[in-house]
Amino acid sequence: MSVDETLAGYANLLLYGAMAAYTAAFLAFVLDLAGGTARAERQRTLAERRAVPVGAAAVPPGSGAAGDVSPGDVRSGDGTPPPRERRQAAAIGVSLTVLALLLHLAAVAARGWSVHRPPWGNMYEFATAGAAVVTLVFLAALRWRDLRYLGTFVVGPVLLTLGLAVVVLYTRASQLVPSLKSVWLAIHVSVAFVSSALFTLAFSVTVLYLVQARRERRRALGEPVRPAFTDALPAARELDRASYQLHAVAFPLWTFTLVAGAIWAENAWGRYWGWDPKEVWTFVIWVVYAGYLHARATRGWQGRKAAGLALVGYGCVLFNFLVVNIFFVGMHSYAGVG
Amino acid sequence: MTATRERPTAPAPVQPRLGAVGTLRFAWRQLTSMRTALFLLLLLAVAAVPGSVLPQRGVNAGQVTTYLQQHPTSGPWVDRLGGFDVYSSVWFSAIYLLLFVSLVGCVLPRCRQHWGALRARPPRAPARLDRLPAHVAAEVDGDPERTLAAAQAALRRRGFRVDVRDGSISAERGQLRESGNLLFHLSLVVLLVAVAAGHLLGWRGDVIVPVGSSFSNAVPSYDSLDAGPWVDSERLPPFSLDVDSMTVRFEEQQTGSQLGAPREFRARVTSRDGPEAAPRTTSVSVNHPLELDGAKVFLLGNGYAPVITVRDGTGRVVYSQATPFVPQDGSYTSLGAVKAPGAEPEQLGLVGWFLPTAVIDDKGPHSVFPDLKNPALTLTAFAGDLNLSSSAAQSVFTLDTSKMRQLRTSNGDLVRLLIAPGETKELPDGKGSVTFERVERFAGLSIRHDPARGWALGAAVAAMLGLALSLFVPRRRVFVRVRAVQPRAAGDGPRTLVEVGGLSRGEDAGLEDEVARVLAAAGGPTAGRTSEERG
Secondary structure: OOOOHHHHHHHHHHHHHHHHHHHHHHHHHHHHHHHHHHHHHHHHHHHHHHOOHHHHHHOOOOOOOOOOOOOOOOOOOOOOOOOOOOOHHHHHHHHHHHHHHHHHHHHHHHHHHHHOOOOOOOHHHHHHHHHHHHHHHHHHHHHHOOOHHHHHHHHHHHHHHHHHHHHHHOOOOOOOOHHHOOHHHHHHHHHHHHHHHHHHHHHHHHHHHHHHHHHHHHHHOOOOOOOOHHHHOOOHHHHHHHHHHHHHHHHHHHHHHHHHHHHHHHHHHOOOOOOOHHHHHHHHHHHHHHHHHHHOOOOOOOOHHHHHHHHHHHHHHHHHHHHHHHHOOOOOOOOOOO | OOOOOOOOOOOOOOOOOOHHHHHHHHHHHHHOOHHHHHHHHHHHHHHHOHHHHOOOOOOOHHHHHHHHHHOOOHHHHHHHOOOOOHHHOHHHHHHHHHHHHHHHHHHHHHHHHHHHHHHOOOOOOOOOHHHOOEEEEEEEEOOHHHHHHHHHHHHHHOOOEEEEEOOEEEEEEOHHHHHHHHHHHHHHHHHHHHHHHHHHHOEEEEEEEEOOOEEEOOHHHOOEEEEOOOOOHHHOOOOEEEEEEEEEEEOOOOOHHHOOOEEEEEEEEEEEOOOOOOOEEEEEEOOEOEEEOOEEEEEEEEEEEEEEEEEEOOOOEEEEEEOOEEEOOOOOOEEEEEEEOOOOOOEEEEEEEEEOEEEEEOOEEEEOOOOOOEOEEEEEEEEEOOOOOOOOOOOOOOOOOOOEEEOEOOOOOEOOEEEOOOOEEEEHHHOEEEEEEEEEEEEEEEEEEOOOHHHHHHHHHHHHHHHHHHHHOOOEEEEEEEEEEOOOOOOOOOEEEEEEEEEEOOOOOOHHHHHHHHHHHOOOOOOOOOOOOOO
């Protein structure tokens, strides 16, 4: 089957459109964060005003102190539950992200249609399709809890990835080498996408956790803490828990990627494990994140040290994609860059 | 894992003398502690990295040789430290074996405990439920017995094991979390054993078969055979196969890096399970191996085998066969050799390149496209002793020219034959002639047998299942206590104070909802807000 060049051209145009929408969404999320400092300030004054004995007896302790707050609400940096406040910029950001994702998905689909196969046969396609999954997972996670504070840290990297893909990794639409023609391309690679997307979200949350934990520690020691955008973020404990939950979903998916890859390798190359550089790094990532999960249950390793391991793990994920694909020669050399 | 508590390993400040047994026990405790396991795990990750940076013998022995030539001083040291065999080196093996000993030492006692816990009654409700991480209480209508029964029924519906003692309920769920955790770890042990068994009992061989030739499964037929120590290589399954044809297609339309990229490889083969078995015609292609009597046949390589005929000085044919040339780059510039030990008066040898799409420019002769657009052979010729009688094994793709001299033309230039298909070129001094008859393709087959791969797959699947259970099944305990209280007014029905407390192992966002749900079932406030699902 041949390549439909016209459709491949439309795919590129759609991707540029998506990038424009992402840029606008990114700006909206940044505005939301910038407004967060002031919002946190307002809420603190509000909380102080509410602490006056007048209504104090109305909410008995232990009966879910946040009586007027729906469960999805976040707690602000100092732990007081804020009343709902409209965040117009964040809402615009989410809408723009949805628009960008639609364009982005259309671009990925058009690319796949133009070559009659799953559109992740080289690094350019992997990066664009993977970025779409990151956004998709983020928007899906919004239904689970209010993670809009993450918008900047999700849309930013997505935009960066797309830029990198278009400028550095771009490969013209073409058919696959025979070793990639397998149902396992759809299974192994798509699960790798979802898992990498979750690791990306988890990474963003972990970084915010470390920042927030540092500020809380300094505040507890009575050191001066300047107001910053993190005032509008959930408390460190909340961030830590979200980070763990994202990792806990990503890790089994990564395990599945590893096992599915081994099954495919057995079918294509005659051995399920051969210490190919890509296999080595997939294994290293698996071991580091396994270490992270163990660290959370080990005394003396909880909190910041475990978070550090999660960052190392994500470093390995990036290394596996950017360095191993291009510079390490192995049986996974499908980058097509150049 | 997440559900484990570290056992106390720190020795008391004033230590008694341990003695030999005590020291061993202390060492065992250290090894099986979570902290050690974590350390070994991270060490394993670090130790795996050099194997992706340095060339590995098991992956590509040729690159190791090149590396050693390029690094004459550091290379041998890297070799001595196992840098080219990282994954079978002493230090790498030591790390993973210690890790597995630590794992077994940690998991087996937990299996015993878990077995006990599965059959034990849930623990008695603590005296003060309000000290538990989740706690709710309410006064409800109805007498204590009925309230308790309602709570009990609700807990059973939610899959709790329920135990009622002295007016209180102890309920427990999520033992599967620990079961899954143990299953995961034990599956890893099985996986390791399966990998080891595969190495001991499996074999793998590579062979190049030109189109029109056949292969029978026995040691001498292989170009290379790597059999595990427990394999009787004299008794390989006696199947055979003929390569009837090859379909090979390359990218012709694209430009840039995709031009000449492979698009399809397929070999038609006729196979027999044994000398007397009926022949079967099938195809082998990448991702579609052929299964023969417990072994799998993979098409991993392909290339060209020009049919070359050599006549010696007397005009007699001393060599005539399809000669595989090994591709050296993406355009299939291929290296090969012809050895004619029967030539008179001297043995003859030819070595050189086969070029599917030949171009000769200032880079010398090379190929610019992998398909047969302009095939040509460029060969240099040697005469003398091919050194085939020496005991050292020789590659079929190169010549040992130590006892040979290179042929020159009458004016002293080295002979370089450039031959197109169908052409014959004479060798100087009446040494004979070389004919390039036609080009065949060859199939690079890899034949593998791993009796333990089913076990490895089973263990991997079990490990995934265990992992999912250990991460996603919440393990909770819920306690319910009831007490009769005074009716609000005389004539009202009986009133009961219900207290529900809950605790979990590890992170559990749903615990508060669980507790609220039980309270609601017992007649408490059906709180729209507390029982709202968080998803």
